[in-house]
Amino acid sequence: MILDYFQYEFMQRALLSALVVGLCAPTVGVFLVQKRLALIGDGLGHVALTGVAVGFLTGAAPVWTTLAVTVAAAVVMELLRAKSKTSGDVALAMLFYGGLAGGVYLTGIASDKGVANLQQYLFGSLLTAGWSEVWTIVIGGAAVAALMLVLRPWLTAICADEQYARVSGLPVAALNLLLLVTTAVTVSVSMRAVGILLVSALLVIPVVTVQQFTRSFKATMFASMAAGFLISGAGVLTSAAQDVPPGATIVLIGVAVFLVTAVAAALTRRVRQTRRAHLPPEGEPLEVELPANA
Amino acid sequence: MPVLTVRGATVSYGGRAVVRGADLAVAPGxxxxxxxxxxxxxxxxxxxxxGLVPLAGGTIELFGTPQKRFRxxxxxxxxxxRTGAASGVPSTxxxxxxxxxxxxRLLGMPARRADRDAVARSLAEVGLADHAHCSVDTLSGGQQQRVLIARALATDPDLLIMDEPTVGVDAETQTALAAVIADRIDAGCAVLLVTHELGPLTDRxxxxVVLADGKVVHDGAPPRPVGEHADPAHEHVHPHANGHNGTDDLWGGK
Incomplete structure (x- = not known):
């Protein structure tokens, strides 16, 4: 019986952490997808690698060094994007290269201090997390989700139409920065669960899965939280049953769910085309005189 | 006090002056x-x-306040x-x-009754009350444009700035939009409208102010239509074949 696994405390901790990350990551991801920055989580994930290496080097807890490094990278990236001519994808590319190289370089320097541990951050190691790490995830996740839910209308506005938001006098620069810093916090606290190379998946996959069926932003946000929760839970249960790494299992289940729903959505759209909720708009009258058919 | 005063505005893109010393004033209403x-x-x-592009020279005052200090x-x-109202994630x-x-609204505070009422009223004004809960990407281009106009109306503006609001919008919608804007003008709202065509909106x-090469070449009476448009028999309203004209439904078919 699968529930037998949960008599072990480490399994309870693993499940709790994964469920919290699955529930909270999409609240940030929905704005990133809206802003067409779906890969930013992955970019900050690469930077997080440098953060973990700084932790090895200094002996500090990797969660906190990662948090510091990713938040700093997020601020630099937003300043680059806003103040210079650097485009978003160039800034992103620099994050990928620099973060990965920094991580490998610093780990090389710290080679005597537990390099074997690096893999647990790359791909996640829920099973070895202690209660203090679980509480970090729960508190960080709750803070992130609360902030995103409260600021939803404002963040939607800056992500959907930044120019309009600026003309309405919204604090666009501050909100952009807040969104990126929140992403950095999410990456840092969820790396225990899914690993820093896969963290982007839990930001994005639940959102792109449910948005195929939703009509409103609000519904997309809540449905993606539910989807992330279910995907994470299913991933932990499957990985426990098969004794495989939970991070990879969660992501694979997510990708599979996305593919299945994409096919299902394409089919429903085909059905809906014949039974539309509201009539298609009338076109302009054709401003030419058609030659009469002889 | 004028709603908008632009004096000697110069705007450059990459060293090339696109607007060169333009003056522009809009009085209330x-x-x-x-x-x-x-x-x-x-x-x-x-x-x-x-406030979306910086000035290289000149000044802009909004409601008597220099733009930099305007809040x-x-x-x-x-x-x-026109960019379309649709974006990555569905929105109604x-x-x-x-x-x-x-x-x-204050940052982080929920919408109040006045906010919800303004949204419903603006959607009704542009004839989309029935479409309030439709995803915007299922709406036609003209309907999406109406959504963007409703968004601007929802703020209860004293100055409505519109950048080519009728490009790609069918004639019937243009006529109806003109009526909506005319109502706002009657209520005292000033309008600054960018357009390159004469149509129902320009009748009011x-x-x-006509620009050529970044300079103001005319500031006065609206240009009169010439050619085919000057013909009194020329109809601005393109009648639809489906018989909706003549009903009091301003917006024609849903």
């Missing part, structure tokens, strides 16, 4: 069109007024040049229009 050929700098000037942006309704028409009320204008 006045409807002014900014006209000119493509590339004359009219869109750039209006973006500078909206009361909720008095301005802005309709951007009501959600997009409610962005127009954010400047009235008090004044037109």
């Amino acid at each position: 006045e409807a002014v069109a900014l006209m000119g050929a493509n590339g004359s700098g009219k869109s750039t000037l209006i973006k500078a007024v909206a 009361d942006w909720r008095r301005i309704g802005y309709v951007p040049q 028409a009501a959600e997009v229009v409610s962005q127009g009320r954010l400047a009235h 204008l008090d004044r037109a």
Whole structure:
């Protein structure tokens, strides 16, 4: 019986952490997808690698060094994007290269201090997390989700139409920065669960899965939280049953769910085309005189 | 006190002056069109007024306050040049229009009754009350444009800035939009409209400012239509074949 696994405390901790990350990551991801920055989580994930290496080097807890490094990278990236001519994808590319190289370089320097541990951050190691790490995830996740839910209308506005938001006098620069810093916090606290190379998946996959069926932003946000929760839970249960790494299992289940729903959505759209909720708009009258058919 | 005063505005893109020393003034309740050929700098000037592009020279005052110190942006309704209201994640028409009320709300505070009422009223004004909960990407181009206009109306503006609001909008919608804008003008709202065509919206204008090569070449009476448009028999309203004309439904078929 699968529930037998949960008599072990480490399994309870693993499940709790994964469920919290699955529930909270999409609240940030929905704005990133809206802003067409779906890969930013992955970019900050690469930077997080440098953060973990700084932790090895200094002996500090990797969660906190990662948090510091990713938040700093997020601020630099937003300043680059806003103040210079650097485009978003160039800034992103620099994050990928620099973060990965920094991580490998610093780990090389710290080679005597537990390099074997690096893999647990790359791909996640829920099973070895202690209660203090679980509480970090729960508190960080709750803070992130609360902030995103409260600021939803404002963040939607800056992500959907930044120019309009600026003309309405919204604090666009501050909100952009807040969104990126929140992403950095999410990456840092969820790396225990899914690993820093896969963290982007839990930001994005639940959102792109449910948005195929939703009509409103609000519904997309809540449905993606539910989807992330279910995907994470299913991933932990499957990985426990098969004794495989939970991070990879969660992501694979997510990708599979996305593919299945994409096919299902394409089919429903085909059905809906014949039974539309509201009539298609009338076109302009054709401003030419058609030659009469002889 | 004028709603908008632009003096000697110069805007450059990459060292090239697109707007060169333009003057522009809009009085309260006045409807002014900014006209000119493509590339004359009219869109750039209006973006500078909206604070989206920086001035290389000159000054802009909004409601008597220099633009840099102006904070009361909720008095301005802005309709951007057509980009479509749809974006990555689905949003309903009501959600997009409610962005127009954010400047009235404190950061993080829920919408109040006045905010919800303004959203519903604006959607009704542009004839989309029935579409409030439709995802905007299922709406037609003209309907999406109406959503963007409703968003600008929702802020209850004293100055409505519109950048080519009728490009790609069918004639029937243009006529109906003109009626909506005329109502706002009657209620005392000033309008600054970028357009390159004469149509139903331009019939209510008090004044037109014409730009050529970034300079103001005309500031006065709106240009009269010439050619085919001058013919009194020329119909601006293109009748539809489906018999909706003549009903009191301003917006024609749903």
